[in-house]
Structures are given as C-alpha cells and as structure tokens.
Amino acid sequence: DAGVIQSPRHEVTEMGQEVTLRCKPISGHNSLFWYRQTMMRGLELLIYFNNNVPIDDSGMPEDRFSAKMPNASFSTLKIQPSEPRDSAVYFCASRRPQGYGYTFGSGTRLTVV
Amino acid sequence: KQEVTQIPAALSVPEGENLVLNCSFTDSAIYNLQWFRQDPGKGLTSLLLIQSSQREQTSGRLNASLDKSSGRSTLYIAASQPGDSATYLCAGIEGDNQGGKLIFGQGTELSVKP
Numbered sequence: 142d143a144g145v146i147q148s149p150r151h152e153v154t155e156m157g158q159e160v161t162l163r164c165k166p167i168s169g170h171n172s173l174f175w176y177r178q179t180m181m182r183g184l185e186l187l188i189y190f191n192n193n194v195p196i197d198d199s200g201m202p203e204d205r206f207s208a209k210m211p212n213a214s215f216s217t218l219k220i221q222p223s224e225p226r227d228s229a230v231y232f233c234a235s236r237r238p239q240g241y242g243y244t245f246g247s248g249t250r251l252t253v254v
Numbered sequence: 255k256q257e258v259t260q261i262p263a264a265l266s267v268p269e270g271e272n273l274v275l276n277c278s279f280t281d282s283a284i285y286n287l288q289w290f291r292q293d294p295g296k297g298l299t300s301l302l303l304i305q306s307s308q309r310e311q312t313s314g315r316l317n318a319s320l321d322k323s324s325g326r327s328t329l330y331i332a333a334s335q336p337g338d339s340a341t342y343l344c345a346g347i348e349g350d351n352q353g354g355k356l357i358f359g360q361g362t363e364l365s366v367k368p
Contacts, residue, residue, distance in 0.1 A: 174355065184343070184358040197355060232297065234356070242288045242303035243345075243356055247296070 143167075145246035147233050153252045159221040162249045165214055166235030174243070175208055175218050176232040184232070190216065223253045256281045258346055260359035268367050271334050275362045277327040277344035284346035285354055287320050287327050292341045292361070301342075302329070334366045 146165040154160050166173050174189040188198040190210045198208070205224070210216040220227055234245045257280045267273055277287075286305050290298040302311045302318040304327070310319040317330040327344055341361040348354045 183360045184345075186355050186357070189355055234298075242286070242300055243347075244300065245290075245298040 145233055145235050145244050147231075147246035147249050149249060150247065151250045151252075153254065154223055156224055156253055157222045158253075159219065160223045160227075160251060160253075162218040162220075162231050162233075162251070164216045164218070164233030164246060166216070166233070167244055168214065170235035170237050170244070171213070172236040172238070173210060173216050174234040174236070175216070176234065176245075178230045178232060178248075187218070220251075223251075225253045228252050256284065256346060256348055256357045258344060258357050258359035260342075260344060260362050262362060263360065264363040264365075266365040266367065267334055269334060269336060271366075272330070272332050273334055273364075275329040275331070275342050275344075275364070277329070277359055279325050279327075279346045279357075281348075282322050282325055284322065284325075284348060286347040287318075288345050288347065288356065289316075289318050289327075289329050290343040290345065292343060294340075298343065331364075334364075336366045336368050339364055339366050 148163045172191050175187040176184050178184045187200045188208045189196055193210045208218045230248045230250050232245050232248045234243045236243045259278050261276045288303045289301040291301050292298050304311050304320040315332040320327045341363045343358055343361045345356045345358045347356055
C-alpha cells in the first residue's frame, strides 16, 4: 500500500497563475478530503467527497478554488488565479467507510509570490 | 458548530516523564476521535483511533481515552523520549461512519529534553 499520494510536493508560482494540486487516495477508500494548514488557522477542511461526489464544500474559501474527483483514484484541487494568501500546505486524506480512521498524504507546500 | 480545543498549547518535559495531553470538544455528536503526530515540515501520522463504541486505545507507550459525555479525550505518553518531540493533534470525526469530516484542534507542541 503506497498510502495517499500527493503531487507536487512543493510548488512555487507567481500571483495570478493557475495552480493544480493532485491526489491519489488509497485503493478501496471511498472518502477523500482536502485540508489546508497555515500557522494562523491550523488545519482547515476545504472540501470532501464520498464515492466521488462532493458532500461539503463550505470550507472552500472563494470561487477561485475548485475541486474535482472524476474517479475513485484521482482528485484535483485547483486555484485560479492564485494569490499570496493562498500560500499554505495542502493535505489530501482518504478513509474507508465503517468507522475507520483517516490516512493523510505528505502534503503540497504551495508558495505564491 | 463543532470546536476542538487542546491544552496545553506547548509542553516541555525532561526525558522519562509520563505526560498527558488534553483535548475537548463542544458537541457530543462526535463519532470517532483520532490522535495524530506531526513532525516539523512533515505530514500527519495517525497514532490512535478511538471508535464510537470504544473508550480507549493503546499502542506501545501511548494510551488514548475518550469520554463523550464530558466531551474530552486524553493522550497519555509513558516514559517520554526525545524522539517523541512533535506536535500532537486530536481530531473529532463528525457525522456517521460513512464518511464524516474530521475537525482538528490546534495541537500541543511537545518538547522532550534529553
């Protein structure tokens, strides 16, 4: 089991550019979550999917953020246009049903300059 | 709205001490509770998961308990070691076992001095 795989590990981009973060959940996990971590706000849930369907996107900060899960093995989080305040570590996590815990990826450290 | 609070925010102890990290949540509708460890600049590593029907879980020198009626969980670390230095996060799982969301506390930053 390779765990939850996120790419890229680091991303530096200029303000106004489009950024796409990618996540591959663990096979057999049917829930997928995107979190953002900053010093000021800690870990915040942005959006989560059950069986590829978005369930709660109330944490998505603005219309500049969008997330998709086209199939059970892949999800993207896109920021367009990016702003310096989007700089953070973005984590993806997945989970099996029936009361199991969450497994997190290693995160993508995003820096917008 | 569920809120998770961790006390203390930071803790420094000498090696060998037993210690307790505290976590409280505002809504008893929490389903499961999970403790994580995060090393600087790294991701989250799951330590213990306490499911709804359980009251505690143990793994090596770690023991976590959950009391839903009082809205509290504790993580007990026995015979602490410098390698235990990290930030410890507790998180409550809302909703049901089909995929509820995880709400995090702000963490306790632990430093174990040799």
